[in-house]
Amino acid sequence: MTTLDKDLASIQEVRTLVARAKMAQKQIALLPQEKIDEAIEGLSKIAYENAESLAKLAHEETGYGKWEDKKAKNVLASKTLCEYMRPMKTIGVIEEDPDLKILKIGTPMGVIAGLIPSTNPTSTVIYKALIAIKAGNSIVFSPHPAALKCITETVHVLREACYLHGLPEDTISCVTMPTIEATDALMKHADVNMILATGGSAMVKAAYSSGTPALGVGPGNVPAYIEKTADVDVAVARIFKSKQFDYGTVCASEQSIVTEKCIEQKVREAVIKKGGYFLRGEDLEKVKRIMERPNGGMNPQIVGRSAQYIAELAGIEIPPQTQLLVSDEPGIGSRFPFSKEKLTQLLGFYVVNDWQEACETCIALLENGGLGHSLAIHSNDESIIRAFAMKKPVSRFLVNTPSTHGAVGLTTGLAPSFTLGCGTVGGSATGDNVTPLHLINLRWVAYGLDEAPEKEASTGATQDEIAMICKMVLEQLNR
Known part of the structure; x- marks a missing residue:
């Protein structure tokens, strides 16, 4: 008996999963909006009930972030998302304009490929599964190998929920042998109709290059500007709350503070009071040495880790109450690691003269790996x-x-x-927060308002008019 090697076996698994997903989608495409909505309520409830256990599993497997915050993300992806989607129409007639005599009919796209990162694994699975099914689609997940266990468990929970609520189990499925070849085969499969790509830049670019329609996200290098009219203590507290959430694994977390010289001291004091530690000298150099890989990319060893963990890895001592490691970065670009995206407890710090200079600094930071994503401002x-x-x-x-x-x-x-989404400026097909409405095709039904006007018959020019035109032309030529 011949045993396929892992790459070939994973490709065959993809083919099988897509075939089953296509069959499942044909069944759910026959369901009315009410049945789809009932299933969404049931899936959301079961995902919500498992939010804590899945969060703990994700933290245990990847080592990233905090399970408490991963639970909050699972709640957002289940209960909060379900509440948001509840009034949304996605199947059948979703809008009607009696004046223009136009109907908009929503139809499913078909089979969705869902690429899942290791930083937000369980929440992203729940979220993508719910928005895909709300739109009448099936979905096949390609998991990050570093989060395979928690992703497959989340899929298992959701598949059981599908069975309990009248959907085919293969509405949701997952590759169990993740390889680059399997992901590539999934994205390029003729029966996959859309890719939802969440992951590194290379993976997102591969999705857009696959020949299959794709919705991808770009990296976020989010500046947070504290303008002089802001309540400094409140602004810094917001930034710390955001940056510390799941130890910075969300791509929308702040990567740098930009503030004005006239309030610089207040901001520094507020940062220190909240647990920020400004790195200096040899300590700063040691941290910089572990921030990146030789190719300039983020070192995965520091992703989603606490300030204390990073300090120990770098071989430095920091105060026990430290929450964030902060650096005054003198520039922006490849030579300045604190000016880049850092999905961990590291934060750049920039001081400018006024809001106009802050504007240019924020643009430069965004151009350094965050175009199209997000920016935060604190101002009154x-x-x-x-x-x-x-x-x-x-x-x-x-x-x-x-x-x-x-x-x-x-x-x-x-x-x-x-x-x-990061919009076209960030290399994405959309700048929206992706919802089920991005996963349906619209069929426009347009009734005639008026009859097309009859084309008037040409009467042609008279002989006198032709003679006059010829005379004018000859006069011009003789000049």
């Missing part, structure tokens, strides 16, 4: 807020709120989402 000057918003190349401009919580819809009116 509405004119500056509006001026800032008009110029920034971001999809989410978050005002007086923790960036992490605001971007994913916890503390703002934005849609609850773990796929945050």
Whole structure:
């Protein structure tokens, strides 16, 4: 008996899963909106009931973040998302304009491929499964190998929920032998109709290059600007709440503070009071040495880790109450690691003269690996807020709120989402927080309002008119 090697076996598994997902989708495509909504309520409830156990499993397996915050993300992806989607129409007639005599009919896309990262594994599975099914689709997940156990367990919980609530179990499925070849085969499969890509830049680019329609997210290098009219203590507290959430694993977390010289001392004191530790000298150099891999990418060993863990890894001593390691970064670019995305307890610090200079600094930070994603501003000057918003190349401009919580819809009116589009400036097909409405095709039914006008018959020019034109042409030629 011939045993396939892992790569070939994983590709065959993908083919089998997609075939089953296609059959399942054909069945759920026949269900009315009411039945889909009943199933969503049931799946959401079961995911919510398992939010804590799945969070603990994710933390135990990956070592990233805090299980308490992972639980909060699971709640957002289940209960909060379900509440948001409850009134949403996705199947059949979803909108009607009697004046224009137009109907909008929602139809499912088909089979969705869901790429899942190791930083937010269980919450992203729950979220993508619910938005896919709400739109009448099935979904096949490609898990990050570092989070395989918790992802497959989450899928198992959701598959059981599908069975209990009248959906085919293969509405949701997961690759159990994750390889690069399997992910590539999934993205390029002829029966996959859409890719939801959440992961590293290389993976997202591969999704867009696969030949299959894709919705991907870019990296976030989120600046947080504290303007001089802000309540400094409140602004810093928001930033710390956001950056410490799950130890910074959400791509919308703040990566740098930008503030003005006139309030610099207040901001520094507030940062220190909240548990920020400004790195200096040899301590700073030691931390910089472990921040990145030789190719300049983020060192996975520090992702989603506490300040104390990073300090021990770097071989430095810090005060026991330290929550964030902060550095005054003299520049922006490849030579300045604190100016880049850091999904952990590291924060850059920049001081500028005024809001105009802050504007340029924030743009430079975004251009250094965060174009199209998000920016946070803390200010009580509405004119500056509006001026800032008009110029920034971001999809989410978050005002007086923790960036992490605001971007994913916890503390703002934005849609609850773990796929945050970055727009074309960030290489994405959308700048929205992705919802079920991004996973349906629209069929436009348009009734005639008027008959097409009859084409008037040409009477042609008279002989006198032709003679006059010829005379004018000859006169021009003789000049």
